[in-house]
Amino acid sequence: MLDPDASQTAHEAQAEQHRRDLGALAEQCQRHGIEIESILERLRTFDIAVPSWALGTGGTRFGRFPIDGEPRDVYEKLEDIAVIHRLTRATPRVSLHIPWDEPDDPKALKAHAAQLGLGFDAVNSNTFQDQPGQRVSYKFGSFCHTDAAVRDQAVAHTLHVMEVGRKLGSESITVWLADGSNYPGQMHLRRSFERTLACLERVYAALPEGWRLFTEHKPCEPAFYATVVADWGSSLMLAQALGERAACLVDLGHHLPNTNVELVVARLIAVGRLGGFHFNDAKYGDDDLTAGSIKPFQLFLIMNELVDAARELGPAFAPAHMIDQSHNLKDPIEALLMTVDNLQRAYAKALLVDRDALDHHQEANDVVMAERTLREAYETDVRPLVAALRERQGGALDPVAAFRASGYRQRTARARGRTGYAPPQSL
Ligand code: RM4
């Protein structure tokens, strides 16, 4: 829209429509004895960290199709994350991957982030790829390797990542290991796990004060026969063996088909070892799609466990909310705006669950009313609520529309360079 008057009128019409939708939702909630203001207050505390590796176009092993104006370095990635934070007011932190986004000067990066209103969440190590100049190879594993020299190198890298994180103001590290084997007999199943634990013990011993260590499991890929930390049971064994400051990270894409992920979450909460999440969505494997795009009901049920736990455990219960996605087709900024919106919607719906009623129906074994209680919340259209939260904090009513209207992508295309594919900008 080029005519400023017309654009102003459209904006006012949108704002008016929003006010009416919010009013209708408030009325609907009130009928159920729920005050929308208290829901908004709790939703405001649900913030989300954006991974540094999600801002460029992702790829598969078959190819990558970059778009115009992609960030060229970690500084530009932070600028893109700041745009997401400005529009959503919900992503104040960055989760940095090292070495992919290793800063030359951590102090300078921290200052740049602070200027953009950003801080740092968990740092992520990488012992799944060999780096130029590296002494020994991770081809047959890192922490699980039979050769002590490889294990030492992997531990030294992980300590280095913590050192960078400390300079940035991070307070946790996520360790995901690709270690595993492709063929039966290749790797000693028990000893490889013992070696992994021994390396993690060295990492744990070096944790800076106040830090936490997250172990992230994954059933397969790149190892196709036996992954060392394949499931939440293995991850929990590690965390429990390490100590109080170790906890498990649940990546929503790291489960075998049909796994009940909300049950995994509930179990980890029960033993006090839910460290946090890598939010994404998947149809088949570790697809790294937009959170809530494929299985929105599962996402709601996971959030339901979080809200339920928060009710019992209070502020001490604070799992890290991080995203881990790869954007092969969408403009990464738009994909992340959708992600944040979907996460907030799922959390808002979980906040609407009538917990006393649910408790009552569960105790009475009233299957139908218990299920209906959950569905009542799940089927409530909370879009006006999430939009209101953004608007009140100075964000956008419709972040994707505001992003397109801002011309940001065209500006970055001019400044950062073109690849020949300009993502759609029309509304
Ligand atoms: C893994 C895992 C890690 C992520 C890497 C890139 O599958 O999800 O969290 O850092 O991918």
Ligand code: MN
């Ligand atoms: Mn992950």
Ligand code: MN
């Ligand atoms: Mn993954």
